[in-house]
Amino acid sequence: MAIRSEQSRQSILQATMKLLDERGPDSMSVQQLSIERIAREAGVSKTTIYRWWPSKAAVIIDTFLENHILHTTLRDDLPPVDALREHVISLAKVYSGHEGRLMAQLIAESQYDPTTLEAFKTLFWRPRREVVNRVIERAIAEGSIRDGFSPDELAERIYAPIYFQLLFREGSFDAKSIAAGFELALHGIARPSA
Template sequence: MLLAVAVRSEQSRQAILDATMKLLDEREPGSMSLQQLSIERIAREAGVSKTTIYRWWPNKAAVVIDTFLENHILATPLREDLPAVDALREHILALAALYGGHEGRLMAQLIAEAQYDPPTLEEFKKHFWRPRRELVNRLIERAMSEGSIRSDRHPDQIAERVYAPIYFKLLFQEGSFDAESMAAGFDLALEGIAKQ
């Protein structure tokens, strides 16, 4: 009995995540912006009650962040089987490829909404930004210990130099996310952070 309840529960949770992604995907008929999205609309699309949604998430932003993370983490791995600087390069290129599509537009909307909604900003930092930053910092620390990145700066400072161009392009829609441009940008950033 408990197994059946757990399976139904996970099916409902997945239906909510799938419905949220569908509603936010501009390629789908009837899609909408993050600002237009509501818990009521997600519940209707997923075929669940609002109470079911609130069982797992405190608000719309938390649902969207979890929906985004489902795809994001799989598409942008931080590999441990490569030299750290190569893993960092691969991650940057994967992130750029992801942000060049629908997920990038969703991320831009999420960041924009977080600027005037403190609970959304806190959800974003708690569930997305801080955990990813911690993983990236560990990768940078590994690159430092391998001698491929300078060790006289804090990992946060290194991460800011490497990731800032991606978020600039994302938010201002300036420049290209193509692999060649992003690889050249990473190499330029690496000149400044490489061990002297």
């Protein structure tokens, strides 16, 4: 495995983000973007990019993750339901702007490209899902969310409205609306009172 030059890596990630930034003069969609264009913008060879990433999708996902994770952390110092609520609101805030449109394009591209879908699941979806599932497991263990459902099933009920809004551009990503949606999902999965 090749040793990455951190300077080259940052140049590639910054070039990718610049090219995907719809506010820029050279903006392009995920579908339009190519490894050749990223290499030219970053001042590196295509071989350099392919040595570190297997596909265009992997470069884009790494670029996305470089910024996304910093703004959507799932805290472990809060009660689990509070941590989930805070995470859903922070995710919606990030998705209300450019990163949301980029995420929607990645999801769309993955629908007809199996390589992109697998890269998306491997690099982004599954690792984030594992973090969310651990918090849901804590909530089940403490009794704030009822048991009888898998963490995956519960996560789908909590996060699906955000991805629905992201893909269909329906509803609002403001904190109040997202918090209300979370409470609606929580009410449906909360342990029934005695």
